[in-house]
Amino acid sequence: MVPVILLYGAGAIGCTIYKWLKPFHNKLTLLARKRTAESLRTNGLGVYEDSEENLSRISNVDIIESLDELTEEPDIIVITVKNYSLEEVCNTIKEYYQKKPPLIVSLQNGVENLTVLPKYFSRIIYGVICYNAWRDSPDMIGYKEKGPILLGTPDNSLLNEMKMVQTVFQKGFSCDITLKYRDAAHNKILLNISNSFFTLLGVGFQKIDSLDKFRILTTSITYEGLKVLKKGGIKQVKLGSLPSWTLLKTAAILPGFITNPIFKKTIEKSSGINSMAQDLLINENSNTELESLNGYLLKFAKDAGFDAKINQKLYDICKQEFSKENFQPLKIDTVWNEFQEVL
Numbered sequence: 001m002v003p004v005i006l007l008y009g010a011g012a013i014g015c016t017i018y019k020w021l022k023p024f025h026n027k028l029t030l031l032a033r034k035r036t037a038e039s040l041r042t043n044g045l046g047v048y049e050d051s052e053e054n055l056s057r058i059s060n061v062d063i064i065e066s067l068d069e070l071t072e073e074p075d076i077i078v079i080t081v082k083n084y085s086l087e088e089v090c091n092t093i094k095e096y097y098q099k100k101p102p103l104i105v106s107l108q109n110g111v112e113n114l115t116v117l118p119k120y121f122s123r124i125i126y127g128v129i130c131y132n133a134w135r136d137s138p139d140m141i142g143y144k145e146k147g148p149i150l151l152g153t154p155d156n157s158l159l160n161e162m163k164m165v166q167t168v169f170q171k172g173f174s175c176d177i178t179l180k181y182r183d184a185a186h187n188k189i190l191l192n193i194s195n196s197f198f199t200l201l202g203v204g205f206q207k208i209d210s211l212d213k214f215r216i217l218t219t220s221i222t223y224e225g226l227k228v229l230k231k232g233g234i235k236q237v238k239l240g241s242l243p244s245w246t247l248l249k250t251a252a253i254l255p256g257f258i259t260n261p262i263f264k265k266t267i268e269k270s271s272g273i274n275s276m277a278q279d280l281l282i283n284e285n286s287n288t289e290l291e292s293l294n295g296y297l298l299k300f301a302k303d304a305g306f307d308a309k310i311n312q313k314l315y316d317i318c319k320q321e322f323s324k325e326n327f328q329p330l331k332i333d334t335v336w337n338e339f340q341e342v343l
């Protein structure tokens with residue numbers, strides 16, 4: 001039986017999955033909100049890897065704006081909205097499929113979904129997204145690398161369901177199952193805590209005047225985050241081609257003349273325009289995942305008995321700056337000065 005799949009949320013992740021999977025899985029529909037749906041209907045969906053030279057566009061995107069429009073009940077709903085939209089979306093799905101709730105695949109950064117989704121559903125698979133994707137406009141999406149997504153559950157239940165979803169996903173992109181989901185999700189949070197820092201500096205939007213200061217701050221934030229996770233008992237999990245703990249530690253402790261070139265390359269490879277920068281600088285949306293990523297790390301540190309001074313400072317500055325009505329990225333020198341008391 002070919003499962004009927006609905007992708008709920010037509011952003012960077014929802015659209016890349018749609019584009020990669022649609023040629024191999026006909027029973028696939030994308031749920032988009034009005035403005036995005038109209039844009040996708042008019043212009044089709046353009047997706048490119050790395051640069052627009054590699055753009056390929058599909059027309060006739062199978063789109064709905066509300067669950068009423070689905071002609072067949074979905075077997076699987078893949079939720080690809082951000083953490084701050086989860087409650088609303090879960091409510092809508094639950095109301096609609098009270099009699100026969102579908103299998104849910106929840107694709108968000110962080111671990112907030114582990115608390116939100118079980119309030120609404122009983123069969124939930126989670127996914128750690130190990131690639132970077134961004135929206136230039138509602139119908140134009142860029143990405144770096146075709147996956148992978150790591151599927152898992154906190155107690156390793158639903159193994160057969162995970163294998164079924166993996167079989168479908170693997171037709172279009174790289175997808176694995178992890179039996180260490182909690183570790184994997186925390187490993188991803190570690191890589192995401194610098195998203196707020198990059199957004200604060202407007203990486204990709206303005207020139208960073210000092211690579212040294214930028215490297216020292218980035219690696220200090222991440223290395224402290226790594227120590228927090230270790231103190232809290234989290235183990236390393238390989239996340240596709242994303243940086244390993246050894247690389248993060250090496251970048252933090254070796255001198256700049258050795259690490260600057262590696263750092264520059266890693267940043268270019270792994271960052272693109274991150275999801276938080278998309279919210280604040282492109283979509284001018286004041287909602288961000290700061291709380292579910294950086295805020296969560298601080299709570300985790302507190303529970304583990306670790307004084308995460310550098311990450312606390314980062315969180316405090318971001319919270320203040322991001323809440324300004326017209327957020328403008330700061331200069332590296334300004335941020336550098338703010339961090340001096342905790343470095």
Ligand SMILES: NC(=O)c1ccc[n+]([C@@H]2O[C@H](COP(=O)([O-])OP(=O)(O)OC[C@H]3O[C@@H](n4cnc5c(N)ncnc54)[C@H](OP(=O)(O)O)[C@@H]3O)[C@@H](O)[C@H]2O)c1
Pocket residue numbers: 008009010011012013014031032033034035036080081082083085088089107108109129130131132133134135138275289
């Ligand atoms: N992008 C990445 O590189 C990346 C990498 C790893 C993990 N992640 C995680 O993946 C998750 C999704 O990120 P993303 O980058 O795809 O976000 P995104 O580009 O902002 O897309 C979110 C989508 O959800 C839609 N949405 C929000 N509320 C909705 C609702 N009530 N009903 C229907 N649609 C709704 C938005 O609609 P509109 O079109 O109307 O805005 C948007 O299309 C996040 O947790 C993120 O942290 C992202």
